[in-house]
Amino acid sequence: MGLWQEDGWPTSSIGDKLQQVGGTLTGVIDRIKERGLVRRERDTRIWRIWRIWLTDSGIQQSGKDNAQSQSDWRRSKSDWRRSKSSNV
Template sequence: MAKSSRPANEAADIRLDAQLCFALYGAAHAFTRTYKPLLEPLGLTYPQYLVMIALWEEDGQPVKAIGDRLGLDSGTLSPLLKRLEQSGLVSRQRDRDDERQVRISLTQKGQDLKSNAAGVRAAIGQALGCGREEVEALRDDLIALKKRLLKAGQ
């Protein structure tokens, strides 16, 4: 008897809807779509928004530090930074102490954009239909999941 139910369970486990990774993948895409109309008035894409948040937290960071913080490689990050520079939001300068490093700094326009972006987080919370505490708990669960997956991959 156990043998006949086992293949059915294994088959159920192979379905897309049974996959945690697929649910997370779909949620990530839904987040990106939700952010898009909120970020368009700011002239930012979602990855650009993440870079700007990192710089609002700490201005004048090396490109490598931004990439490490966001989990982006230089091939992805460099064109993104060039577009932000062309938009007048950031400037790129070689580090005085280490010419190999490029530091990214906010321009005045980039600093001013922070106040316009202040409502984005609240709008996302409204879109989720969650209160601040529930959003923070969900975020904390996802951070813990990421840490467990990184540890498992070592």
């Protein structure tokens, strides 16, 4: 799964695919957004849904930094699981 394969995913679908909860996923998306690689927009039909779109820079980077992006997602997922287990 990747935005470089199909753009405009709802954040909920991204979270489901990555087995992430909203707060953790929001932080990751915020950091990627700060790098100028994605933009977040409300769905035009259902205002509660946010969709994630690659920017032009994100499209260019998806070819070069695909491995790094996947590594960032995996690291975030690992951090989330660690924090979840320590809160139990």
